[in-house]
Amino acid sequence: MDNYERVKAVGRGSYGVVHLYRCKSDGQQVVIKQITLDAITPQEAKxxxxxxxxxxxxxxxxxxxxxxxxxxxxxxxIVMEYAAGGNLHAYLQSRLPNNLLQEQDALELLSQLVVGLQHIHSCNILHRDLKTHNILLDRTQRKLKIGDFGISKILASKSKAHTVVGTPCYLSPELCQGKPYNQKSDIWALGCVLYELLSLNRAFHAETLPALILKITRGSFAPISGQYSAGMHALLQRLLHLDPAHRPSTNQIMADPVTLSSVIRLHVNMD
Known part of the structure; x- marks a missing residue:
């Protein structure tokens, strides 16, 4: 740790305290997640x-x-990249009560998310805790990065994960019903994130866990604003389809007429 100078605490991740540090050799700011081995269970260590x-x-x-x-x-x-713009949840909360994102701004953020998630899935990995708290922003708050892979699962081909993990408001219907799931549960969580981008509120919320599960398994959420296009409304409905077989893959989302031009611009700028 001699090469790092602590700047401030920035929060907690899954199973760890997170601090911002400055690297003494080059001045770069990094985040270090500190996990005290005596204070965690063997499962948490894993x-x-x-x-x-x-x-x-x-x-x-x-x-x-x-x-x-x-x-x-x-x-x-664990030494990781620092995202200076905070997380997406805090950014959206700062826009309450009614400073909705323009559709193009929401599409730019969604496209980055989908391209990042496509890479995760192409490596046969499930994120399993995709939510606005785990999506981090740069200083401009226009570029994002997916973080907190503490409960991700690396999958064998065709595998389905049976363990119930994740944040309740983002759990998919099949998970609430005790069914196995694969990449399509990440797609459901992506739909929940898209809903927040478009409404500044969670798609599913309730006072009790049983009431929340009932809402999720019925797929009942308030409609988004009429300021968004019919194509955006349709895409959201597809992501939050109760049947995982009817949810699109990341490749299908990227090819959707609503997102295609934003995705193409991203790839051009990445090259």
Whole structure:
């Protein structure tokens, strides 16, 4: 840790405290997730190692970059890229009560998300906790990166994950019903994120967990604003389809007429 100077605490991730540090050798700001090994269960330790393994596999412009990991004072330290604009949840909350995003702005953020998620899925990885808290922004708050892979699952081909994990408001209907799921549960969570981009509120919320599960399994959510196009309304409905077989894949979302031009611009700028 001699090469790092602590700047401030920036929050908690899955199974770890997160601080902002400055690298003394080059002045670069990084985030270090500190996981005290004595304070966590073997299962939590396994999840921490999973995060490192996943981050090593995923090198992509729209995914938080992994720099290094090491053990220090009986703690695992995971060094990652710092996103200075905070998380998407805080950004959307700052726009309440009614400063809705323009459709093109929402599309630009959605397109980055889909391209990042497509890369994750192409590596046979499920994120399993995609939500606005885990989507991080740069200083301009126009570019995003997917983060917090603490409970991701690396899949064997055709595999389905049976463990119930994730944040309740983003759980898919099949997960609420105890059914196995694969990439289409990440697509449902993406639909929940899109709903928040368009409404500044969660698609599914309730006072109790049973009431929340009932809403999710019925697919009952308030309509989004009429300011958005029919194509955007239709895309949202497809992402939040109760039947996972009817939800589009990331490739199908990228090819949708609503998103296609934004996705093409992204790829041109990435090259």
């Amino acid at each position: 999840m921490s190692h999973t995060e490192v393994k996943v981050l090593l596999m995923l090198q992509h412009p729209f995914i938080i970059q992994y720099h290094n990991s090491f053990q220090h004072d009986n703690a695992m330290m």
